[in-house]
Amino acid sequence: MRLTAFTDVSLRILLTLATIERDTPTTREVAEAVAVPYTHAAKAVARLGELGLVHARRGRGGGLRLTAEGREASVGWIVRELEGPGDVVGCEGDPPCPLNGDCVLRGALARAKEAFMSSLDPVTIEGLAAPRKASAGRVPLQLTRR
Amino acid sequence: MRLTAFTDVSLRILLTLATIERDTPTTREVAEAVAVPYTHAAKAVARLGELGLVHARRGRGGGLRLTAEGREASVGWIVRELEGPGDVVGCEGDPPCPLNGDCVLRGALARAKEAFMSSLDPVTIEGLAAPRKASAGRVPLQLTRR
Numbered sequence: 001m002r003l004t005a006f007t008d009v010s011l012r013i014l015l016t017l018a019t020i021e022r023d024t025p026t027t028r029e030v031a032e033a034v035a036v037p038y039t040h041a042a043k044a045v046a047r048l049g050e051l052g053l054v055h056a057r058r059g060r061g062g063g064l065r066l067t068a069e070g071r072e073a074s075v076g077w078i079v080r081e082l083e084g085p086g087d088v089v090g091c092e093g094d095p096p097c098p099l100n101g102d103c104v105l106r107g108a109l110a111r112a113k114e115a116f117m118s119s120l121d122p123v124t125i126e127g128l129a130a131p132r133k134a135s136a137g138r139v140p141l142q143l144t145r146r
Numbered sequence: 147m148r149l150t151a152f153t154d155v156s157l158r159i160l161l162t163l164a165t166i167e168r169d170t171p172t173t174r175e176v177a178e179a180v181a182v183p184y185t186h187a188a189k190a191v192a193r194l195g196e197l198g199l200v201h202a203r204r205g206r207g208g209g210l211r212l213t214a215e216g217r218e219a220s221v222g223w224i225v226r227e228l229e230g231p232g233d234v235v236g237c238e239g240d241p242p243c244p245l246n247g248d249c250v251l252r253g254a255l256a257r258a259k260e261a262f263m264s265s266l267d268p269v270t271i272e273g274l275a276a277p278r279k280a281s282a283g284r285v286p287l288q289l290t291r292r
Contacts, residue, residue: 034244113262
């Protein structure tokens with residue numbers, strides 16, 4: 001059971017930006033800090049920008065920062081947006097599942113997915129970052145402008 | 147957010163066997179009925195046998211049938227067994243996530259995964275099959291011995 005790689009990368013970026021709030025790293029720096037390819041990070045940053053969670057300022061002195069909305073956003077809401085409404089199994093795959101017509105399991109799995117998301121609703125990016133900021137002295141992750 | 151293809155195939159097989167309880171189809175027949183490659187179905191049947199959910203009788207007149215345990219088993223338990231204990235994101239990937247050392251998100255995602263599984267705990271294979279059996283007249287799925 002896995003979230004998409006896209007959600008994974010997006011959450012890493014949000015968590016990183018939440019921890020280093022006084023800095024405005026570039027997408028390339030963030031990509032290196034969370035150990036993902038630059039192109040993946042750039043796509044995630046674009047989507048996080050569309051969702052209003054990250055602001056990217058171009059040019060010299062520019063960089064990425066979390067918006068106030070991004071700081072307060074619910075992780076449940078973010079993961080719902082990034083994952084979309086699809087099934088957790090391949091009901092509509094190619095070929096589609098022949099049981100699909102009157103499959104009671106599909107509804108049970110949809111409710112289970114909702115239980116997953118609901119569990120993340122009270123969690124905010126800011127809340128997740130707080131313990132990391134408090135222990136910043138022992139955090140190996142460094143974002144340094146070169 | 148997806149369960150593995152292996153879990154998907156396994157659930158399709160269990161649901162099919164639960165619906166056609168008076169028949170003992172072969173693995174090949176079940177594979178065709180749920181529209182998955184034979185080799186995938188065979189691996190899933192082997193694992194479902196190990197878990198005590200499916201009994202496979204070899205030879206002429208043999209075939210697959212759900213065991214009493216398989217009929218009463220909780221879908222939450224089955225999905226936990228098939229999915230294993232891994233993270234829903236790539237914390238331990240290659241390369242591992244640099245945030246991993248003190249990531250609070252990892253615990254939140256583990257609790258969300260547990261909420262997903264718990265939601266499936268009261269669901270049984272037999273309970274899922276009951277509405278399908280009741281509407282068997284309009285179910286397009288047919289398992290016919292050739």
